[in-house]
Amino acid sequence: MxxxxxxxxxxxxxxxxxxxxxxxxxxxxxRPLVGVVNSANEVVPGHIHLDRIAEAVKAGVRMAGGTPMEFPVIGVCDGLAMNHEGMRYSLPSREIIADSIEIMASAHPFDALVLIPNCDKIVPAMLMAALRLNIPAILVSGGPMMAGPDGTDLISVFEGVGRAKRGEITEEELSRLEECACPGCGSCAGMFTANSMNCLSETIGLALPGNGTIPAVTAERIRLAKTAGMRVMDLVKRNLRPRDIVTEMAVANAVTLDMALGCSTNTVLHLPAVFAEAELDLDLSIFDEVSRRTPNLCKLSPAGPHHVEDLHRAGGIPAVMAELDRKGLINRDAMTVTGHTVGENLDELKAAVRDHEVIRSVDEPYAAQGGIAILRGNLAPEGAVVKQSAVAPEMMKRSGPARVFDSEEAANEAILGGRIAAGDIIVIRYEGPRGGPGMREMLSPTANINGMGLGHSVALVTDGRFSGGTRGAAIGHVSPEAADGGTIALVREGDTIALDIPARSMELLVDEAELDRRRAELRHPEKTVTSPVLRRYSRLVTSAASGGVYRKNI
Structure with a gap:
């Protein structure tokens, strides 16, 4: 030990x-000493209840003959950090959390870890730490929030701002909506980033079945936490470690489920970072290859009316995997923290779909292709990402004039000020990993576009990223980013941009000679970064196309 x-x-x-x-x-x-990594705090709704989850985990560890030792990590609420400078710290926190777990588990040599995240960057950070340390480990999340009345959720409130701005609802109605749309603890109710990553943790094999979908407020979630505590002790006895589980088969399963579920575009940032810790390569082309052959089986908020609680009721992640298995799209031999393979788990659970409206049959999917598409072209030679399952049909192919902004704030002001017209293509740049710095998540602009009634007529292109709650023709992760001299830095007001999502194409319709002239004259806007954390992050971070991880040759 x-x-x-x-x-x-x-x-x-x-x-x-x-x-x-x-x-x-x-x-x-x-006895074996088990580090219980608890991201509980009184800031994040998804984490407010994690002390109770931790107590259940520790009870499970003790029941199975181990000694639990709890320690904390930080966690940022992306919703609260949205649309101000605080969002610059969210993505950098992923690396800080992973590093802090490595420090604690190396300075105090635990025999195993139970990792308790729930929201956004905390989930991939804990997976990164588990694979980096490669000691027996299991992840158990705090679970999803329930939806509000009439299927409302946090996105309803974000989009409500635009609706109130154009007079569709009153400020009083918006006030009532904000009080009830997020009814309690848990990660926000749709297939946003937190729930995407918690579901994919289950798919990868580092979390137990049910991890991604069992609601936060249920006793079933407490029982799952106890079981996770007991399971980690079996992992210790068998010396079954994360890199024994996370193989190329697990990678393929994760990307396949990502496409079938219609997960957040942030998974394209996080999965490469997670798998890199296991020395497994996952470039953008893999997402597109898998997307082309994987049917989209779910339309969860923001892409559709269902929430994660509905997915759980319909059979959860095992049911989605079982449905995909009917088409031979699942690697059944991949190992999991249950001590059994994916196939053995599906057989033991008798996994099956209980509601074919929430989880469509592979024979009658919502779409023949997966939820995410990778676009390339002269505007994004290294790739850009769009959640195509949440794009209106009329926006799948579109050309229009560029409306160019060098910050999220400037774009938001124009959207809410009525200065964006149907047919425009908004360009927000200098918001990438290095140029932001921090690659801010921009739910406010996309929500405001929809709230202002422009969701079926206006596209948004950025080197920043989007919330899992974003819907519409929102194309992010444009690489190279503006700060690295990418073509997005050369776009000028009124230039024509041509988008063709089915053809995976994004082109700036300006001839090469003119682009060369602009490149020679390019002067990046001055940006003063006072934060030591962000200055360091800007120097170390790589492109979004490689997961926004730190450079290896530091």
């Missing part, structure tokens, strides 16, 4: 003395 480095031998008497100071007995020290 790794923990013997600090618990056994004459020379470790001082170490044991410190452990005695915690109240631990010699018996507890002799």
């Amino acid at each position: 790794r923990s013997k480095k600090m618990t056994e031998g004459l020379e470790k008497a001082p170490h044991r003395s410190l452990l005695h100071a915690l109240g631990l007995t010699r018996e507890e020290m002799s």
Whole structure:
């Protein structure tokens, strides 16, 4: 056991003395020590209840003969950080969380980890840490929030701002909506980034069945946490580690489920970062290849009317996998933290779809192709990402004049000020990983476009990124980004941009000679970055096309 480095031998008497100071007995020290990584705080609605999840995990560890030792990590609420400078810190927090877990689990050599995230960057950060450390580990999330009355959720409120601005609803109605759309704890109710990553954690094999969909407020979620605590002890006994589970088969399963579920475009940023920790390559072309052969089986908010609680009722992730398995799209031999393969789990659970409106049959999918498409062209030679399952049919192919903004704030002001017309293509640049810095998530502009009644006539192109709650022709992760001299930095007001999502094409209709002339004259806008954290991040971060991870040759 790794923990013997600090618990056994004459020379470790001082170490044991410190452990005695915690109240631990010699018996507890002799057992496997399990780090319980808790991201609970009183800021994030998805994390407000995680102390209760942690207590259930620790009970499970003790029942199975281990000694749990809890420690915290930070967590940013993307919803609260949205549309102001705070959002610059969200993506950098992913690396900080992964690093902090590595520090804690290396300085105090735990025998295993149970990781308790729930929202946005915390989930991929914990997966990254698990694969980097490669000690027995299991992830159990806090679970999804329930939807509000009449199927409302956080996106209803974001879009309500635009609706109120154009007089469709009153400010009083918006006020009532904001009080009820998020009814309690949990990760926001749709297939947004947090729930996408929690579902994919289950698919990858590092979380138990049900991890992505069991509602936060249920006793079933507490039982899952206890089971996770017990399961990690079996992983210790078998020395079954994350890199034994996360293989190329797990990669293929994760991307396939991503496409079938219609997950957040942020998964295209996070999955490459997660798998890179296992020394597995996942470039943008893989997403597009898998998308072309994987049917889109679910239309969860924001793409459709259903929420994660409906997905759970319909059979959850095992049911989606079982449906895809009918078409031979699932690697059944991939190992999981249950100690069994994916195929064995599906057979044991008798996984089946219980509501074919929430989870469509592979024979009658919502769409023949998956939820995400990768676009390329002179505007994004290294690729850009769109959630095509949430794009209106009339916006799948579109040309229009560019409306160019060098910040999210300037674009938002124009949208809410009525200065954007049907047919325009909004360009927001200098919001990429390095240029932002921090690659802000821009739910406010997309929600305001929809709230202003322009969702079926206006596209948005950016080197920044979007919330999983974004719907419409919102194309992000444009690479190279403007700060790296990408073509997006050369776009001028009124230039024509041609989008063709089915053809995976995005072109700036300006001849090469003119682009060369603009490139020679290019001067990036001055941006003063006072934060040491963001300055360091800007120097170290790579392109969104490679997951926005830190450079390896630091």
